[in-house]
Amino acid sequence: MSSADAVASMSTPPRSSGRGGVPLMLAPVGGFYLLFFVIPMCSLFVLSFWRAQGFDIVPTFTLDSYAKIASSPLYRIILLRTIGVGLVTAAITVPIAFALSYLMRFVFERRAQLILQLLLISLFSGYLVRIYAWRTILGKQGLLNSTFTWLGLIDAPIEFLIYSRFAVIVTLVGLLLPLAVLPIYSAMSNISRDHLEIASDLGSRRLYLVRTILIPMALPGVNTAFAFTFLLAAGDFVTPNLVGGSQGIMIGNVIADQFRGTGANWPLGAALAFVTVSCVMLIVWAINRVIRWVTRW
Amino acid sequence: MNDLLKHVLDTRLNRPMHRRRFIQGAAGLATLTVLGAGGSAFGEEKLGGPLNFFGYDGEQGANVAKDFLEKNDIQLNAAFAGAADETLTRFKTGGRGSMDIMTMNKDFQRSVIDAKVELFQPLDLARIPNAAGLFAGFKDANWLVRDGKTYGVPMIWGDEPCIWNPTKWQGVPDRYTDFADPKYKGEIVLLDDPFGNIWLFAKSVGVKDPSRLTKAELDKAVAAMMTIKPNVAAIGASLGDMADIMIRGDASMGLGGWAYQTIIAKQKGVTLVVGSPAVDDRFFWSDAYAIAIDAPNLANAYGLINFITSPEANATLATELGSGCTVEKAYDLLSDDMKKLYDYSHVRAPGAGILGAQTVVPKQEPEGDIVGAQAWVEAWQAFKVA
Numbered sequence: 138m139s140s141a142d143a144v145a146s147m148s149t150p151p152r153s154s155g156r157g158g159v160p161l162m163l164a165p166v167g168g169f170y171l172l173f174f175v176i177p178m179c180s181l182f183v184l185s186f187w188r189a190q191g192f193d194i195v196p197t198f199t200l201d202s203y204a205k206i207a208s209s210p211l212y213r214i215i216l217l218r219t220i221g222v223g224l225v226t227a228a229i230t231v232p233i234a235f236a237l238s239y240l241m242r243f244v245f246e247r248r249a250q251l252i253l254q255l256l257l258i259s260l261f262s263g264y265l266v267r268i269y270a271w272r273t274i275l276g277k278q279g280l281l282n283s284t285f286t287w288l289g290l291i292d293a294p295i296e297f298l299i300y301s302r303f304a305v306i307v308t309l310v311g312l313l314l315p316l317a318v319l320p321i322y323s324a325m326s327n328i329s330r331d332h333l334e335i336a337s338d339l340g341s342r343r344l345y346l347v348r349t350i351l352i353p354m355a356l357p358g359v360n361t362a363f364a365f366t367f368l369l370a371a372g373d374f375v376t377p378n379l380v381g382g383s384q385g386i387m388i389g390n391v392i393a394d395q396f397r398g399t400g401a402n403w404p405l406g407a408a409l410a411f412v413t414v415s416c417v418m419l420i421v422w423a424i425n426r427v428i429r430w431v432t433r434w
Numbered sequence: 435m436n437d438l439l440k441h442v443l444d445t446r447l448n449r450p451m452h453r454r455r456f457i458q459g460a461a462g463l464a465t466l467t468v469l470g471a472g473g474s475a476f477g478e479e480k481l482g483g484p485l486n487f488f489g490y491d492g493e494q495g496a497n498v499a500k501d502f503l504e505k506n507d508i509q510l511n512a513a514f515a516g517a518a519d520e521t522l523t524r525f526k527t528g529g530r531g532s533m534d535i536m537t538m539n540k541d542f543q544r545s546v547i548d549a550k551v552e553l554f555q556p557l558d559l560a561r562i563p564n565a566a567g568l569f570a571g572f573k574d575a576n577w578l579v580r581d582g583k584t585y586g587v588p589m590i591w592g593d594e595p596c597i598w599n600p601t602k603w604q605g606v607p608d609r610y611t612d613f614a615d616p617k618y619k620g621e622i623v624l625l626d627d628p629f630g631n632i633w634l635f636a637k638s639v640g641v642k643d644p645s646r647l648t649k650a651e652l653d654k655a656v657a658a659m660m661t662i663k664p665n666v667a668a669i670g671a672s673l674g675d676m677a678d679i680m681i682r683g684d685a686s687m688g689l690g691g692w693a694y695q696t697i698i699a700k701q702k703g704v705t706l707v708v709g710s711p712a713v714d715d716r717f718f719w720s721d722a723y724a725i726a727i728d729a730p731n732l733a734n735a736y737g738l739i740n741f742i743t744s745p746e747a748n749a750t751l752a753t754e755l756g757s758g759c760t761v762e763k764a765y766d767l768l769s770d771d772m773k774k775l776y777d778y779s780h781v782r783a784p785g786a787g788i789l790g791a792q793t794v795v796p797k798q799e800p801e802g803d804i805v806g807a808q809a810w811v812e813a814w815q816a817f818k819v820a
Binding site: 189190191192193211214215218272273276277278279296299300378379382383386390391394395396397400401402 | 551624816
């Protein structure tokens with residue numbers, strides 16, 4: 138091979154080495170997916186049709202767990218509440234993340250990396266540490282209440298700030314914001330400033346410009362951010378446990394209870410997990426369709 | 435010859451040990467012993483390497499046993515359970531073969547033994563010589579022994595009283611249902627424990643045996659709990675979390691707490707005190723060490739249990755955890771304050787008095803009209819959702 142050929146071969150993108158190339162390249166990802174997602178989910182799905190008896194699980198086929206979920210108002214209420222918390226969290230987090238990403242991309246472009254790093258620093262601390270930090274901020278004698286009292290704005294602590302659904306949502310927004318910024322900022326990084334300037338020169342108003350150019354082009358990032366925040370918020374059970382108080386219980390807590398020793402019912406827990414996953418996936422899909430539909434016009 | 439035997443012994447005892455391998459090893463060791471390797475008394479067991487603990491925070495005795503662990507080159511890996519039940523979850527979800535020592539409360543241990551669930555193994559008391567010094571009530575205790583086999587060695591005991599901030603409250607009312615008074619609004623913290631809470635309120639509404647409830651009695655108890663719900667500020671994820679909530683001032687009255695919370699608070703400059711409603715009183719508990727089936731570090735597990743059961747270590751652990759000691763001679767080593775904290779007549783009596791007679795955790799399965807633990811869990815969830 139001449140040196141020219143060698144250079145040419147180096148500059149040519151690698152090609153699949155025949156029919157088996159693509160499956161071979163996908164094998165590690167597929168294997169990982171199979172091992173850590175498909176098999177555990179299938180096991181859980183099978184478990185949901187078994188029956189709990191004492192501390193044991195009887196392998197049989199019964200729809201008892203699903204029937205119990207369908208007939209119990211308790212599980213319906215908790216599921217709806219969980220979906221509500223997830224949606225509100227995502228509805229607050231994604232616009233904030235979008236605005237932040239916009240500022241980083243188009244307004245403070247030179248400082249974007251610094252802002253991004255500051256956001257990511259919060260991820261370096263532990264999940265529990267960050268929840269306890271929010272407790273310190275929102276508590277009866279926490280930062281907010283102490284500041285309001287010092288300013289003379291309140292005589293007694295604002296109680297709903299902590300151990301409430303409000304506290305759960307605020308904490309989740311705080312925890313999930315960096316995760317929502319990442320995909321949106323990444324998507325916006327691919328949007329050329331020229332597109333916006335041309336549209337603006339042609340008379341597009343700012344809101345129209347955002348709706349017809351910015352959001353559609355950042356849509357993959359927005360969708361990912363929404364899915365991240367909604368799924369993680371709806372599936373969380375540590376945050377409601379630590380800052381939700383007597384109002385904050387979510388489906389994750391109920392599912393966890395079904396896997397804890399005395400009184401546990403693993404098949405019911407598995408069925409609850411599947412019902413929850415099905416509901417949230419359906420909602421993510423529906424919201425995705427709505428966003429596409431809205432940005433089409 | 436002796437060097438060779440010592441080498442074989444070291445190799446055997448320092449390997450990760452699974453049940454089958456342990457049996458094989460034990461058979462081999464027995465042969466070696468007969469061949470003249472010397473007595474195999476506990477004191478000569480080779481210790482060292484990892485020791486995996488799963489149980490309540492503090493009960494691993496890391497501070498108390500610090501010198502013992504260092505001297506024997508044992509690395510204590512501790513993970514903590516919020517409730518005794520979590521040991522079973524951990525064991526069933528991959529923990530088997532990696533768990534050594536577990537701690538659990540007496541009712542859960544009794545339930546597991548009664549249900550013949552695989553979780554912990556019978557103990558070889560010859561390897562825990564200090565267990566001979568336990569209070570009479572803890573020897574052959576009905577929640578630890580089945581068919582002549584002992585499954586646990588108690589390390590502390592106590593009760594679940596109310597814990598409160600004395601700057602806000604002078605004491606507690608006579609009954610748990612009295613906490614429905616609006617003056618407690620936003621001041622109460624409970625532990626996320628279906629059994630303890632429902633038991634207390636079942637007792638408060640007059641059920642004779644609060645661990646065995648019919649559906650009607652369960653509903654009555656939960657209805658009584660609902661009356662205090664408006665006053666509940668928080669539900670602590672663990673006893674430590676419950677203490678944290680009170681230390682931060684987010685709640686000032688803990689129901690079903692632990693005396694240890696007063697010590698945690700004291701370390702952070704907050705005073706909390708202990709007491710119980712005069713009529714409804716409280717329930718008692720005892721936690722014991724157990725060794726998991728297929729424990730990989732059996733010698734270390736026996737070594738630590740025996741060490742903690744020595745009078746000095748047991749007194750120190752009881753003091754550290756604000757609990758009662760379980761070893762007769764440890765009592766003499768307690769401070770006067772600690773001696774007064776609990777009524778030791780319960781544990782000096784064979785059968786452990788109220789400690790042995792009282793059951794809090796319900797049966798896993800329903801029995802006739804008596805509902806099973808699952809119904810309690812659902813009732814507790816309904817309470818939290820309301």
